[in-house]
Amino acid sequence: MKWPAIASLTYKETIRNRILINILLFAVALIALSLIIGDWSLGEQAKVIKDFGLSAMSLFGLLIALFIGIRLMVQELEQRTIYLVASKPVRRWEILFGKFAGLSLTLLLNVILMLLALWAVDWIIEKRIDFELAAAVVLIYVEILLIVAFALFFSSLMSPTLAAVATLAVFIAGHLSPILRDYVQLHPGSGLKKLYLAIYYIIPNLENLNLKMAVVEHLERPPHAVGMGILYGLLYLSFVLTATCMIFEKKDLK
Amino acid sequence: MAGLLRKSCGAALLAALALSIHISQKNLDSGRRIEFINRSAVFLPRGNVLRALSMGYRGIVADWLWIKSVLYFGRRVMDADNPYYLYALYEGDQEKIQAAREHHEASHKHGQAHSAGPHGHVHDHEHIEREKAYLSSLKRPEMDRTVPVPPDSVFLLDENLKHSLFRFKNRGLIDGVYPLLDRVTTVDPHFVHPYIFGGVYAMFETGRLQESLDLLEKGRRHNKDRWEFPFYLGWLYWMYKGEMQKTHEYLVEAVQKRDCPKYVMALMAGLTRNMRQSDFTRLYLEGLLESTSDPHVIESLQGALEQLRAMDSR
Amino acid sequence: MTCFAIQTNRLRKVYQGELGQKDYVGLEGLDLEIPAGEVFAFLGPNGAGKTTTIKVLMRLLRPSSGSVMINGVSNTQHQSMERVGYLSEQPNIYGYLTAREFLDFIGKLFGLAPSVRRKRIDGLIGLVGLKDRDRTLIRGFSRGMTQRLGMAQALMNEPDILILDEPLSNLDPVGRKDMRDIILSLKAQKKTLFFSSHILHDAEIVADRVGILDHGRLVQTGTMQELMGSGLKTIEIIYSIPEAGESVLGLSRERIVRQGDRTLTWTENMESAQEILGKLLKNGGKVFSVTPQRQSLEDLFISRIRG
Numbered sequence: 011m012k013w014p015a016i017a018s019l020t021y022k023e024t025i026r027n028r029i030l031i032n033i034l035l036f037a038v039a040l041i042a043l044s045l046i047i048g049d050w051s052l053g054e055q056a057k058v059i060k061d062f063g064l065s066a067m068s069l070f071g072l073l074i075a076l077f078i079g080i081r082l083m084v085q086e087l088e089q090r091t092i093y094l095v096a097s098k099p100v101r102r103w104e105i106l107f108g109k110f111a112g113l114s115l116t117l118l119l120n121v122i123l124m125l126l127a128l129w130a131v132d133w134i135i136e137k138r139i140d141f142e143l144a145a146a147v148v149l150i151y152v153e154i155l156l157i158v159a160f161a162l163f164f165s166s167l168m169s170p171t172l173a174a175v176a177t178l179a180v181f182i183a184g185h186l187s188p189i190l191r192d193y194v195q196l197h198p199g200s201g202l203k204k205l206y207l208a209i210y211y212i213i214p215n216l217e218n219l220n221l222k223m224a225v226v227e228h229l230e231r232p233p234h235a236v237g238m239g240i241l242y243g244l245l246y247l248s249f250v251l252t253a254t255c256m257i258f259e260k261k262d263l264k
Numbered sequence: 265m266a267g268l269l270r271k272s273c274g275a276a277l278l279a280a281l282a283l284s285i286h287i288s289q290k291n292l293d294s295g296r297r298i299e300f301i302n303r304s305a306v307f308l309p310r311g312n313v314l315r316a317l318s319m320g321y322r323g324i325v326a327d328w329l330w331i332k333s334v335l336y337f338g339r340r341v342m343d344a345d346n347p348y349y350l351y352a353l354y355e356g357d358q359e360k361i362q363a364a365r366e367h368h369e370a371s372h373k374h375g376q377a378h379s380a381g382p383h384g385h386v387h388d389h390e391h392i393e394r395e396k397a398y399l400s401s402l403k404r405p406e407m408d409r410t411v412p413v414p415p416d417s418v419f420l421l422d423e424n425l426k427h428s429l430f431r432f433k434n435r436g437l438i439d440g441v442y443p444l445l446d447r448v449t450t451v452d453p454h455f456v457h458p459y460i461f462g463g464v465y466a467m468f469e470t471g472r473l474q475e476s477l478d479l480l481e482k483g484r485r486h487n488k489d490r491w492e493f494p495f496y497l498g499w500l501y502w503m504y505k506g507e508m509q510k511t512h513e514y515l516v517e518a519v520q521k522r523d524c525p526k527y528v529m530a531l532m533a534g535l536t537r538n539m540r541q542s543d544f545t546r547l548y549l550e551g552l553l554e555s556t557s558d559p560h561v562i563e564s565l566q567g568a569l570e571q572l573r574a575m576d577s578r
Numbered sequence: 579m580t581c582f583a584i585q586t587n588r589l590r591k592v593y594q595g596e597l598g599q600k601d602y603v604g605l606e607g608l609d610l611e612i613p614a615g616e617v618f619a620f621l622g623p624n625g626a627g628k629t630t631t632i633k634v635l636m637r638l639l640r641p642s643s644g645s646v647m648i649n650g651v652s653n654t655q656h657q658s659m660e661r662v663g664y665l666s667e668q669p670n671i672y673g674y675l676t677a678r679e680f681l682d683f684i685g686k687l688f689g690l691a692p693s694v695r696r697k698r699i700d701g702l703i704g705l706v707g708l709k710d711r712d713r714t715l716i717r718g719f720s721r722g723m724t725q726r727l728g729m730a731q732a733l734m735n736e737p738d739i740l741i742l743d744e745p746l747s748n749l750d751p752v753g754r755k756d757m758r759d760i761i762l763s764l765k766a767q768k769k770t771l772f773f774s775s776h777i778l779h780d781a782e783i784v785a786d787r788v789g790i791l792d793h794g795r796l797v798q799t800g801t802m803q804e805l806m807g808s809g810l811k812t813i814e815i816i817y818s819i820p821e822a823g824e825s826v827l828g829l830s831r832e833r834i835v836r837q838g839d840r841t842l843t844w845t846e847n848m849e850s851a852q853e854i855l856g857k858l859l860k861n862g863g864k865v866f867s868v869t870p871q872r873q874s875l876e877d878l879f880i881s882r883i884r885g
Contacts, residue, residue: 012686012687012689015683015686015687016687019672019675019683022674022675022679023672023674026674027674089670090666090669090670091670091671091672093633093636093638093664093666093669094664094666094669094671094684094728094731095687096636096637096638097636097637097638097659097662097664097666098659098684098687098688099656099657099658099659099660099687099688099689100656100687101656191293211286211289215289215292218289218292234291235292238288238291238292239292241288242285242288242289242292245281245284245285245288246285248281249278249281249282249285252274252277252278252281253278256274256278260640262593262638262639262640263633263638263639264639
């Protein structure tokens with residue numbers, strides 16, 4: 011198994027890419043902002059902070075996943091650094107998976123740091139720590155990983171710009187797709203029902219991974235929402251990664 | 265050979281994963297609590313915040329909220345907790361209704377434990393009961409059909425007419441649709457349909473007169489060239505508040521707008537000539553019928569017109 | 579059955595054209611057999627398919643048809659690369675690593691134990707002369723330093739076979755000399771060396787055998803001897819001699835080129851050259867240089883490709 015070596019290399023690369031410094035800056039900015047926003051939102055300070063923090067976490071994560079995810083392989087090919095790696099006794103999928111695993115590790119660290127920052131602010135405001143936030147954060151992390159997988163997938167098929175657009179499109183479609191299911195439920199007689207459902211099941215349902223609102227509002231959750239959400243996300247992730255590995259396996263490294 | 269084997273292994277793995285994804289999605293969907301999703305929609309930021317957040321994409325954000333509102337509304341009406349929904353679904357077959365209800369309760373037993381809050385089903389049932397009591401307490405007054413009637417009793421011309429036009433079915437059930445519509449119309453104030461939807465159809469279902477009036481007034485403020493807003497406002501003031509003076513003012517305003525249909529003029533004339541209650545109502549209903557394309561509204565209006573005709577032939 | 583270090587069988591590579599463009603044939607029916615311990619120079623102009631061949635050997639490109647065997651193992655197996663060292667053309671190396679970190683990473687890819695890695699890294703850093711830069715980021719390395727680090731990584735697994743793509747190009751004179759010394763020392767260690775070059779001079783000095791590639795086809799292979807024969811064409815002599823002595827040499831006018839006080843003449847064989855030199859020295863002349871002019875690989879190359 012050579013992928014851990016590639017994973018640790020990628021981890022080093024992304025860490026030295028100064029991402030973490032950005033994240034720390036973000037955390038500091040969050041704390042500063044919370045104090046200002048606290049003045050504006052009478053009594054709802056904790057809710058606002060949590061909404062703000064979770065959304066920012068997901069958005070920042072998405073951006074990092076998107077841009078670094080796409081550059082992950084493209085950069086190796088463009089700068090021809092991959093030649094000295096792929097020519098070693100290593101399986102192609104190990105390179106791809108190693109890259110993915112390395113970035114995942116960086117993103118994990120990133121998400122953990124942000125959660126700690128959020129908890130710190132929560133402690134200042136509420137004098138208690140809302141551990142439920144972790145449930146939403148785990149799902150945010152799974153969603154970020156899924157976006158990385160899609161970025162890798164698309165960047166192995168098309169130019170980086172197109173791949174970024176396609177990945178973003180998956181992200182948006184993934185959050186909108188439940189509308190199709192709802193529509194079919196309301197209009198069971200619709201002639202296009204089968205088509206709508208087919209599209210609904212094909213597009214990753216990213217709303218499965220969205221517990222932000224529910225956690226902040228302390229709404230009741232569907233049973234197993236977190237567990238099944240994680241399972242769903244990981245299954246979809248494996249699917250996309252496997253497909254990407256199969257493409258990469260045959261790819262000419264020009 | 266080895267290549268082929270690897271390829272088919274890959275394909276088999278992909279197929280297995282796709283199947284598992286499908287199964288897990290079905291599982292997630294089946295475990296979904298409708299309230300859970302619905303309530304999250306109501307916790308959107310205020311309209312003006314959304315408006316700022318949507319930056320250059322206000323149209324799309326408004327559309328999205330609008331679709332959310334309709335789906336929200338529809339789902340509340342179709343919620344298995346709503347006895348009217350089950351009644352309509354199984355066309356009055358009591359056995360099937362009972363079976364569906366039992367199935368529903370069994371499948372949500374787990375969820376019940378969570379729903380002890382103020383927003384659970386208990387709340388909804390209470391509302392329905394209260395609504396039923398309210399409906400039966402309404403008495404049918406004797407009245408002279410040629411004289412303008414006092415507020416609050418116009419729609420009591422006839423019990424059946426009342427049921428057609430003002431179904432109350434979901435009064436209290438739908439507490440989220442007006443906030444949603446308010447957000448839609450704040451993000452995009454020139455999006456006409458949501459106002460009408462809230463002012464007429466949602467009004468028929470919920471009986472939230474004040475919210476409907478507010479929404480239509482907001483539409484009127486932002487869309488000064490549209491005749492629909494004064495027209496519908498006039499209708500609400502006539503039918504549900506019995507304020508002839510107000511109705512007249514609105515109709516005068518509507519007539520002056522571009523593209524205002526002829527029947528509005530006829531209505532105005534009828535009002536000043538002290539037309540018979542039922543004739544005026546019919547005229548208005550026909551106007552409403554002509555100005556809407558919403559199948560639910562059309563259905564309600566046609567029912568009401570039928571009732572009026574039956575009353576006249578009596 | 580003899581087992582070649584590198585063997586290709588009817589190797590063909592077609593690059594799929596982008597939308598609306600024609601397919602491009604990069605390699606056509608390439609058969610190569612390189613026995614162990616041989617130094618093979620792979621020559622050809624730019625775009626002949628040298629790099630394509632090497633990338634196919636290194637599993638970076640998939641051949642459209644044909645096969646590659648490395649030490650008797652098909653290179654579709656990643657294990658076939660265990661005993662191979664590879665240096666790509668103008669290698670690029672992760673700028674965010676130090677030379678040590680990079681070599682350690684490469685060692686991990688070869689599955690070497692940490693202690694082995696450490697020992698080899700120390701040796702290689704010395705060999706390629708990066709001793710005082712081994713802990714700085716590669717980002718600041720010059721072209722030549724990167725090339726040397728590339729050479730170090732190719733040697734990390736102590737390979738039997740080295741496949742080098744244009745190892746001597748794009749280097750300054752000192753860099754070229756260092757690199758050539760390393761290659762010669764590898765030759766002395768009886769490693770199998772397969773390197774490409776578009777500079778023929780490199781091959782003349784190092785290679786046992788050369789192959790000439792043009793438009794994706796192997797035009798000719800052979801030992802240096804086979805390709806060039808004895809190859810001696812002329813012997814050039816540059817001298818100066820006092821005016822009076824000129825006639826003593828008995829050279830025909832067409833064979834004299836005068837430039838200031840120096841004169842150039844040439845002859846076809848060793849005997850007459852020695853005769854001329856003897857007369858020159860006897861009559862107080864000075865000899866500046868005697869240069870045997872061989873048929874160069876360059877000439878061969880041009881005649882091959884044109885013909």
